[in-house]
Amino acid sequence: MLDVIVVGAGPAGLYAAMLMAREGLDVAVLEEHAAVGAPTHCTGLVAAEVYDLYKVPESIVLHRPSTCTIVSPGGVAGEFRSPGERLAVLDRGALDQALAKSAQQAGASVFTERRVDDLTLGQGHVRALCANGEAVRARALVMAAGVTYRFHHLMESRSPAVLHTAQLEVDARPSETLEVHLGRAVAPEGFAWLVPVRRQGRSRVKAGVLARGDARSYLRAFLDRPTVSPRLREAPGEPIRRLLPVGPARRSYGERMLAVGDAAGLTKPVTGGGIFYALLSAAFAADTLIEALRADDLRAQRLARYEARWGARLMPEIRTGLRFRRLLASLSDRELDRFVAAMASDDVQAVLAETARFNWHRSAIVALLRQPGIKSILLRSLFR
Numbered sequence: 001m002l003d004v005i006v007v008g009a010g011p012a013g014l015y016a017a018m019l020m021a022r023e024g025l026d027v028a029v030l031e032e033h034a035a036v037g038a039p040t041h042c043t044g045l046v047a048a049e050v051y052d053l054y055k056v057p058e059s060i061v062l063h064r065p066s067t068c069t070i071v072s073p074g075g076v077a078g079e080f081r082s083p084g085e086r087l088a089v090l091d092r093g094a095l096d097q098a099l100a101k102s103a104q105q106a107g108a109s110v111f112t113e114r115r116v117d118d119l120t121l122g123q124g125h126v127r128a129l130c131a132n133g134e135a136v137r138a139r140a141l142v143m144a145a146g147v148t149y150r151f152h153h154l155m156e157s158r159s160p161a162v163l164h165t166a167q168l169e170v171d172a173r174p175s176e177t178l179e180v181h182l183g184r185a186v187a188p189e190g191f192a193w194l195v196p197v198r199r200q201g202r203s204r205v206k207a208g209v210l211a212r213g214d215a216r217s218y219l220r221a222f223l224d225r226p227t228v229s230p231r232l233r234e235a236p237g238e239p240i241r242r243l244l245p246v247g248p249a250r251r252s253y254g255e256r257m258l259a260v261g262d263a264a265g266l267t268k269p270v271t272g273g274g275i276f277y278a279l280l281s282a283a284f285a286a287d288t289l290i291e292a293l294r295a296d297d298l299r300a301q302r303l304a305r306y307e308a309r310w311g312a313r314l315m316p317e318i319r320t321g322l323r324f325r326r327l328l329a330s331l332s333d334r335e336l337d338r339f340v341a342a343m344a345s346d347d348v349q350a351v352l353a354e355t356a357r358f359n360w361h362r363s364a365i366v367a368l369l370r371q372p373g374i375k376s377i378l379l380r381s382l383f384r
């Protein structure tokens with residue numbers, strides 16, 4: 001019998017597998033697809049802080065943006081510089097492959113074409129049944145299957161709040177700047193983005209939409225805009241569509257089981273970025289399981305320590321981010337125009353230069369809400 005089964009070979013599952021295998025645990029990762037890292041749904045934008053957890057190979061960096069332009073529905077544009085943090089757009093497929101290699105070098109096994117179709121808790125073990133009929137047993141399990149919540153009842157949990165996304169990559173005119181477009185007609189409750197990358201010497205752009213509703217249709221309409229379509233150098237193909245969790249699942253632990261990354265609903269609520277939280281939660285999960293396996297105590301009561309650990313670090317951020325997301329989602333297009341203009345003012349730029357961090361939004365949000373220009377726009381939406 002294995003020590004740990006990890007369901008899903010994304011960043012969260014592979015990083016947890018690597019850390020546990022390094023401690024001598026017998027770990028197997030089961031991935032449904034034929035290859036790790038494909039298909040790729042993600043934009044891959046991270047801050048250098050990710051390197052504190054995992055040394056990302058330089059060869060997989062597709063672009064290093066330093067500015068972001070936010071465009072309001074009425075065309076007001078604010079330009080924002082990264083406040084001292086190095087950002088990188090990673091080849092997300094290659095990141096997953098690098099993590100898989102590191103996990104294997106640490107001693108974990110990574111199996112592809114192993115879709116887990118059924119999970120059962122037995123006496124002293126958990127059993128995963130794969131679509132190919134293979135059954136695997138282990139003392140514990142890490143649920144790292146991304147936005148898949150079909151097994152969450154085993155943790156007395158359920159699906160978190162989700163939004164829809166659609167993204168594709170096409171050849172495009174060269175550009176340095178990230179773009180974020182806001183507006184109810186562009187992406188209700190979310191945003192559209194253009195992220196320039198260079199791949200094999202070609203200038204390309206990742207274009208996507210995060211929205212409530214039909215993200216694919218919003219993306220088509222966005223790409224057809226006269227300000228966007230002339231910049232594309234080929235006809236856009238079919239986007240990859242996926243759900244994105246925007247808020248934690250009700251519970252991230254159960255008997256012999258922990259959920260990490262998107263499976264626990266751990267993304268930054270304002271932007272939807274989740275790679276850093278995926279790695280961080282995987283590290284907390286690995287620590288908790290290593291201790292629990294050594295103590296041979298895998299009761300839910302004991303594994304609750306995992307949620308206490310990630311909660312202490314992430315919940316203040318997530319709570320503030322969720323409130324801010326709700327305020328932004330309730331703004332009309334005219335209010336969004338005023339919001340972007342206020343964000344671009346010298347006063348607010350100075351505040352952001354002091355407080356904004358790519359992975360930690362709370363300080364910047366709190367500081368923004370103290371700015372009279374921003375406060376008056378956002379708080380008015382509370383009284384509608």
Ligand SMILES: Cc1cc2nc3c(=O)[nH]c(=O)nc-3n(C[C@H](O)[C@H](O)[C@H](O)COP(=O)(O)OP(=O)(O)OC[C@H]3O[C@@H](n4cnc5c(N)ncnc54)[C@H](O)[C@@H]3O)c2cc1C
Nearest residue numbers: 008010011012032042043044045116146261262273274275
């Ligand atoms: C359009 C889009 C753009 C994004 N852009 C960014 C970004 O720029 N920066 C950022 O930080 N975050 C971004 N994110 C979020 C980020 O992609 C996720 O937070 C991150 O992938 C979470 O990692 P994970 O390992 O938890 O899940 P995943 O990466 O989803 O990995 C889960 C794995 O489990 C496998 N799996 C699922 N079910 C089963 C099963 N039953 N059996 C076996 N295997 C299974 C899947 O095939 C997959 O390989 C984006 C998300 C979307 C949708």
